[in-house]
Amino acid sequence: MANTINVSINGFPVELEKGKTILEAAGKLGITIPTLCYHKDLCVAGNCRVCVVEVVGQARLSASCATPCEEGMEILTNSLKVRNSRKHIIELLLAEHNADCTKCYRNGNCELQKLSSEYKIMTQEFIELAPLKKYSIDMFSPSIIKDDSKCIRCQRCVRTCAELQGVNALTVAHKGDKMRITTFFEKAMRDVVCTNCGQCVNHCPTGALVEKNYIEEVWEAIANPIKHVVVQTAPAVRIGLGEELGLPPGSRVTGQMVSALKRLGFDSVLDTDFTADLTIMEEGTELLTRLKKVLVDHDETVKLPMATSCSPGWIKYIEHMYPQYLDNLSTCKSPQQMFGALVKTYYAKARNIDPENIVSVSIMPCTAKKFEAYRPEMHDSGFRDVDYVLTTRELAILIKQAGLDFNKLEPAKFDRLMGDSTGAGVIFGATGGVMEAALRTAYELVTGREVPFKNLNIEPVRGMEGIRETSIKIENPLKEWAFLDGVELKCAVAHGLVNAKTVMDTVKSGTSNYHFIEFMACPGGCLGGGGQPIPTSPEIRKKRAEAIYAEDGALTIRKSHENPEVQKLYRDFLKHPLSEVSHHLLHTKYTKRERY
Amino acid sequence: MAIANQLKRVDFIFNNENDWEKVLSSSIKKKPQDLINELISSELKGRGGAGFPTGIKWKLAAEAKNDSKYIICNADEGEPGTFKDREILSKVPYKVLTAMAICGYITGAKEGFIYLRGEYKFLQTELQKAIDEFQYYCKEIKFDFSITIFMGSGAYICGEETALMESMEGKRGEPRNKPPFPTQNGYLDKPTVINNVETLVHTFTIFKYGAKKFYDLGVQYSRGTKLFSVSGDTPKPGIYELELGMSLQDFVYEFGDGDTKAVQVGGASGFLVPRKKFKDAAIGFKGKLTGISLPTGGSMMLFNSSRSMYNVLDNYLEFFREESCGQCTPCRVGCQQLLLGIKAVKRGEKPASYLEKLLRLTETMQLTAKCGLGQSVANSFSSIVENFQEEMIY
Ligand SMILES: Cc1cc2nc3c(=O)[nH]c(=O)nc-3n(C[C@H](O)[C@H](O)[C@H](O)COP(=O)(O)O)c2cc1C
Ligand code: SF4
Ligand code: SF4
Ligand code: SF4
């Protein structure tokens, strides 16, 4: 066949499609070639050189990640020449590296450590360069720590920030021995366009980029008898956490997670899904209100399309890159921050606890949420609304430190108040989920009928395509929404900031006419967030997405407006969506930021 | 490889009969295939680095299917001590422009670029004048080919062809993976011919006189002439056009100061040849046979007995440590290790046997580095360490 070629690897023949690399060919035979700079999400760099292999007849070794197979190639992945070279390269990397593994955040999940363990690098025969270098460590960001002494200069972070996120906050500077990864003008991460999305953290093979952790602070709060420590868990955590604890990607561990949190000593284990549903109520109403103001009142101060605002990475991105479109953002806070504001008001009152003594912790798949909680405007309860944000990875650390045998835990249920959730809240964790949840509610609100999709599954907005579009025609609306009769509601979904940029550029140039756009900073949405388990890949994210939709399908209540606790919240406290109390606690404003 | 009988000075390159218009107009009347065959039969090899057969390169680009293709003249000339390309561009720029245009005709490229070394900015005005006149003539004969000067960024690595293209595209000058080669995926991912300034002038000679005149000079595998930048301990430094294949013995006889201890052939990435090997060393391509390599930029540096070979190596390694682009592990860290390593041996902090370890490291660098820079550090390192081991230790 013309489209396949034959090569041999270590003497074994393999037939494969034209254009595949040696690395892929080896994978097909079940042979793992070590890699460092290679990542399935990114373009090939070919700079670490640990993946070199011998092609018989060629004088030099080839980087298998970057070399396409050619007909008849005889490839050796483990010849003496290959082994010796590879060992040299690992030794060289370690010579430049502050290899103090016991004091490293990535100890135990580090690609460099794994490789040097596999190759049994027991001594350093070369000269230690790390002590001679003036490596710096940037700890100013509330989300991310950048430690140059752990960096192997694979540029995965640089490619991530450019290719997946289109932010280009990280760059390579200098050459030769001084070459390093830095930011524009070598400023601190907190002072540049960085969105805190954490994708670079998720794609870094070593401990050079890690989340700023708040593990000790949370243990201290739990140990403090005066404090009432409340924890909320985001939708994507329950389908990711298992990976950190030895389960395969796509494992649904909601019940064990709740059970673990209770054993860790949190006083109340609650669900961010609850405020995800609340977000739908507020944001859906906001969208309908905007539509009315534009279509009926012709109010030019009201902007369409309306963009979602639950992804804080996206928020910081638009603040830097498209500050003239801040009025297009929904004024709704993210579910995390709505939750925080309610915990120290509504919940405190209902449970009769002094809000001053409440410590509000959230478990998020996200590093940008750490920054979000720290924003000065997020104090609407009169206190800091969310005190500590932990990533999915940090929660796994808590569980391990507490010595819990996760798999043996009896599943438990979320506490009340604010522990009820619907399928609509759960799917917030996947790209397209906010859109789907919003449409389930808005359509029904307007027409009195369910969305016209089988089993409420709005398939066109699901999937991993970078940008997806759908439109729903509104027919026979209820009387008060008569002005929407015949309106085709045009919606788009974008995930990964590079796709957000594409969509925003169509908004800017006037070549699209969307009414409503969902933006998520991370590839796959929150399930692929910067705080989720490492590694990540398209296949892993697909499994997580399947788990999210399975979780939704398994719930009896799948529409936000049917969440009984949300209904109660409106009855007892908020009155109605966009009420004065809502405005005060659940909505926010945005800040124009410079690009450089 | 054969060794030519004696040192022969030639004057092809700077000899200027101002007939470029004729060469251009007559060449573009010929069939591209015939021109390619002429070039292939001359056995001209690139004068900028790897010595790739120029005819084959042009043929590959001509066969590549694409609407846009580009021709680049590599005038980055970063090798310390060489300035032959500068001389060519200031003395016979029309030959270079003509060769680029003929290459465009052959390959179907309509646009050419001269990537001019940042330090050569002073050449820009004159060169632009020449380009303007050249374009005027092209218009007259209704030949569509434009040439633009692109000012280089200053880093040595940007002379490497793919780093050069990255830099032209506004990115950081880092070499790309090969394959794909520039003739398939070059500038802006389009088929691109990139040649050294001197290579292009030789094609001019070949199109003007035919391949035979060029082929008859030199020896097997190394046909024609080459410009050499002679420097170091010599009474007559300068640029000389010499027939390829000469023996180093003859060269030293001509250029040495009577006390030549060693010659570095091909600059920092070339080889050091000690006196006892002058006789057997021929200067040309396919050098492995006689223990000597291609003359890359054509730098020939002579050292007399007052020179410390340790210092020479130290200088080269410092150069590589700084000029490595830094992206790949073996080169970035390897260069630092080699430099600190020889210092440590010299100071007695590491045993003499550590040099063996470093030699093995240069083998790894040669085998695994991503581009020619890292791959060729082994050349000077091993030829100096192996021939002057004592100077390294004491
Ligand atoms: C580190 C490095 C620097 C180089 N610098 C130059 C240069 O300054 N000028 C040049 O013509 N070629 C240079 N080259 C070689 C080019 O990559 C390329 O091989 C050459 O331009 C091809 O032209 P040729 O076939 O005419 O030799 C360099 C190569 C390397 C690896
Ligand atoms: S980055 Fe990896 S190898 Fe380096 S200290 Fe941390 S765990 Fe160890
Ligand atoms: S956190 Fe996101 S935006 Fe910031 S540097 Fe990393 S990838 Fe780029
Ligand atoms: S910070 Fe991490 S991802 Fe970036 S270059 Fe360093 S090791 Fe690679």
Ligand code: SF4
């Ligand atoms: S060999 Fe050196 S110069 Fe070439 S790509 Fe690697 S680091 Fe850069």
Ligand code: FES
């Ligand atoms: S994984 Fe192939 S060069 Fe880094």
